[in-house]
Amino acid sequence: MFKIIKIILVTSIILFGSSYGIAKEEKIKIGLLVPMTGENSKLGKLLIKSTRMALDDIGTDKIEIYPKDTGLDPNKTLQSARELKKIGVKIIIGPVFFKNLSYLHEIEDIIFLSLTNKTENIPNNVISSGVNSVSQVNAIKKFIELSEIQKTIFLTPDLSYKLEIKKAIKQSKIKIFKHHIYDTEPTKLTKQIEDITNYKIRKQNLIDEITRVEKSDMSDDVKKRRIEKLKKRYTIGKVKFDAVIISDFDESLKSVITSLLYTDVSPKDKFFITFNQWFDESLLNEKTLQPLYYPSINKKNLENFNKKFFEKYNEVPNHLSLLSYDLVGLIYYLSLKMNLSETNELFKKENSFKGKIGVFDIKDNKIYHRLNLYEIKDGEIREIF
Numbered sequence: 001m002f003k004i005i006k007i008i009l010v011t012s013i014i015l016f017g018s019s020y021g022i023a024k025e026e027k028i029k030i031g032l033l034v035p036m037t038g039e040n041s042k043l044g045k046l047l048i049k050s051t052r053m054a055l056d057d058i059g060t061d062k063i064e065i066y067p068k069d070t071g072l073d074p075n076k077t078l079q080s081a082r083e084l085k086k087i088g089v090k091i092i093i094g095p096v097f098f099k100n101l102s103y104l105h106e107i108e109d110i111i112f113l114s115l116t117n118k119t120e121n122i123p124n125n126v127i128s129s130g131v132n133s134v135s136q137v138n139a140i141k142k143f144i145e146l147s148e149i150q151k152t153i154f155l156t157p158d159l160s161y162k163l164e165i166k167k168a169i170k171q172s173k174i175k176i177f178k179h180h181i182y183d184t185e186p187t188k189l190t191k192q193i194e195d196i197t198n199y200k201i202r203k204q205n206l207i208d209e210i211t212r213v214e215k216s217d218m219s220d221d222v223k224k225r226r227i228e229k230l231k232k233r234y235t236i237g238k239v240k241f242d243a244v245i246i247s248d249f250d251e252s253l254k255s256v257i258t259s260l261l262y263t264d265v266s267p268k269d270k271f272f273i274t275f276n277q278w279f280d281e282s283l284l285n286e287k288t289l290q291p292l293y294y295p296s297i298n299k300k301n302l303e304n305f306n307k308k309f310f311e312k313y314n315e316v317p318n319h320l321s322l323l324s325y326d327l328v329g330l331i332y333y334l335s336l337k338m339n340l341s342e343t344n345e346l347f348k349k350e351n352s353f354k355g356k357i358g359v360f361d362i363k364d365n366k367i368y369h370r371l372n373l374y375e376i377k378d379g380e381i382r383e384i385f
Contacts, residue, residue, distance in 0.1 A: 027062060027063070027064050028062050028063045028064070028331070028332065028335050028340065029064050029066065029087065029088055029089045029090070030051075030063060030064070030065045030066070030089070030091060030092070030093060030328065030331055031065075031066050031068065031081070031084035031089040031091070031092035031093065031094070031110075032047070032048065032051060032065050032066060032067040032068065032092070032093050032094055032324075033068055033070045033077060033080055033081065033084075033092055033093070033094030033095045033096075033100070033112070034047045034048065034067060034068075034069070034070060034094050034095070034096055035069065035070050035071055035072065035096065035097075036048075036067065036068075036069035036070075036071075037069055037071050038071045038072060039072075040071075040072065040096070040097075043096065043318055043320070044067075044069070044070075044096075046315065046317050046318050046320075046321050047094075047096070047115075047318075047320060047321060047324045048067050049309070049312075049313050049315070049317075049321070050309065050317060050321035050322070050324045050325040051065050051067075051093070051324055051325065051328050052065075053308070053309065053312060053325060054324075054325045054326075054328035054329055055328065057329075058328070058329065058332055060332070063328070063332060065328070066084060066087065066089060068080035068081075068083060068084055070094065070095050070096070070097075070100050072097065072099065072100070073100070074099060074100050074101070074102035074103050075103065077095050077100040077101075077102075077103070077104070078103040078104065078106065078107070081104060081107050081110065081112075082107065084110075085107060085109075085110055089110065090109065090110055090111070090340050090341050090343055091110065091111045091113070091331055091340055091343070091346070092110060092111070092112045092113065093113050093115075093324055093327045093328070093331075094112065094113070094114060094115060095112070095114055095115070095116075096114070096115045096116070096320065097116065098114075098116045098118050098122075101114060101116070101122055101123060101126050104123050104125060104126055105123035105124065105125065107125065108125075109341075109343055110125060110343060111125055111126075111127060111343045111346055111347065112125060112126045112127065113127055113129045113327050113330075113331075113367075114126050114127065114128055114129060114130070115129060115130055115320050115323055115324065116128055116130050117130030117131050117132045117133070118130075118132070118161070118164060119132050119133070119134070119164060119167070119366070120163055120164055120167065124365075125343070127347055127365055127366065127367055128366070128367065129323065129327060129360075129367045130323065131276055131296075131297065131369050131371070132164070132168075132368070132369075133161070133164045133165055133167070133168035133247075133275075134167070134168045134171050134172060134368060135295075135368045135369040135370075135371055136168070136275050136276055136295045136371060137165075137168040137169060137171075137172040137174055138172050138368070138370075138371075139295035139370075139371040139372070139373050140174065140245060140273055140295055140373075141172050141173075141174040141175075142373070142385070143273070143293060143295075143373045143384060143385075144174070144175075144243065144273075146384075146385070147243075147271065149242050149243045149271060150242050151177045151240065151241045151242045151243070152174075152175070152176045152177055152241060152242065152243040152244070152245060152271075153176060153177050153178050153179070153180060153196070153240075153241045153243075153244050153245070154169065154176050154178070154179040154180065154244075154245045154247070155180050155182055155196075155244060155245065155246045155247065155248070155256060156179065156180070156181050156182070156247045156248075157181075157182060157183075157184050157247070157248050157252060158181050158182065158183055158184065159184070161247075162181055165247050166179070176245070177240070177241055178241075180192070180196055182256070184252060184255075186255060189255060189256065189259055190259045190262065193256070193259040193260060193262070193263055194263055197239050197260070197263040197264075197265050198237065198239065198240070199235065199263040199264070201237065202235035202236060202237035202239075202263075202264065203234070203235050205235065205236040205237045206230065206233055206234070206235055206236045209230060209236055210227055210230050210231070213226050213227055213230065214227065233264075234264040235263075235264040239265055239270070241270065242270060242271065243270060243271035243272075243273060244260070244265075244270060244271070244272060244273065245273045245274070246272070246273070246274045246275075247274070247275050248274065248275070249274075249275065249277065250280070253274055253277075254286065254289065257272060257289050257292075260272075261288060267289060267290060267291055267292060268291075271293065272289070272291070272292050272293065273292075273293045273294065274292060274293070274294045275294060275295070276294060276295055276296045276297075276371070277294050277296065278296065278319050279296065279299060279302070279374075279381065283376055284376060284379050284380070284381070285379065287378075287379065289376075290376050290377050290378065290379075291375050291376060291377040292375070292376045292377075293373060293374065293375050293376075293384070294373070294374055294376075295371040295372065295373050295374075296371060296372060296374055297319075297322070297357045297358050297369065297371060297372070298356075298357070298358050298372055299372070299374065299381065299383065301322075301356045301357065301358070302319070302322060302356075302357075304356075305317070305321075305322050305325065305356050309321065322356055322357050323357055325355075325356060326355030326356050326357045326360070329353070329355050330353050330355060330360060333353050334346060334351070334353075337351070347362050347364075347365045347366070347367070348363075348364060348365055349362070349363075350362065350363045351363075357369065358370055358371060358372070372384075372385060373385050
């Protein structure tokens with residue numbers, strides 16, 4: 001038996017940036033494919049609550065949301081999608097995980113707004129609604145242009161998502177000096193960073209300069225002061241870039257930056273830019289890694305959403321909760337402009353929608369996010385744009 005979330009209120013939908021009225025009287029049936037059992041069931045429950053909160057804020061009795069379980073099983077996901085189709089659902093929020101997309105190409109006349117941020121190798125009827133690589137690189141490109149950075153290198157781990165990064169670099173047309181793919185094994189990583197930064201040559205330059213001064217005709221006092229000053233340095237010579245973009249996360253990101261610091265490349269001298277860190281507070285305490293720049297969704301909106309969610313449910317939401325909340329608003333907004341049953345055309349037309357997460361740009365069956373750019377410096381987060 002289907003579990004139906006149905007909230008009837010009379011508040012406005014100003015939150016979602018629309019003042020239109022519903023053109024048709026039929027119900028808007030939205031499917032919701034989330035893990036309701038298994039190890040990720042807590043996440044699924046948070047997503048259900050976030051969609052319920054979205055309905056509260058929209059304040060309409062025209063929307064009905066039908067949650068169905070996916071677990072981590074692509075077959076179960078397919079079965080649940082078929083059940084939703086039988087009751088007339090044309091658009092579904094979910095699944096959450098890329099793995100669950102495997103068989104959804106078998107479902108015709110339904111659009112899936114998956115919460116994944118992957119865009120490669122997904123079925124034609126699935127639209128990635130997560131904060132994808134293209135959206136992030138577009139924001140980084142804007143920052144590089146505003147900062148008038150001349151030479152940028154890109155560092156990407158040798159992992160499956162490197163293809164996503166290569167696609168984003170090409171699609172965004174960001175100007176980079178070189179793209180390096182690095183090994184995540186610490187010893188190999190350090191060796192690669194040494195090569196990228198010409199560390200051994202710059203280290204030898206320092207040794208040679210100390211030797212030159214020692215053999216020079218300078219007075220002993222001048223020579224002593226000069227050598228003492230040189231010995232406080234680690235290298236002599238410049239690296240061939242002004243900024244480095246590191247498409248990595250968590251401890252692996254910290255390892256890359258540590259390797260750069262080891263080779264005498266500091267964020268005090270070069271721009272260190274990374275991908276969306278979801279305001280990871282552990283980075284605030286890493287003063288040697290700062291300043292550090294990254295794109296992300298709007299921080300104030302996220303904090304306001306988290307506060308409201310906690311007040312309502314006494315739980316701390318996952319960042320995907322905000323995304324699922326906005327997707328309900330996006331579907332409602334689209335329903336006011338066109339027929340949701342026209343799934344082949346629904347996401348082909350250019351549209352922009354302002355939600356809590358930020359602005360969604362829709363074009364050619366793809367969703368992109370206009371992201372903010374943040375700086376972590378002196379243990380604080382500052383919005384650049």
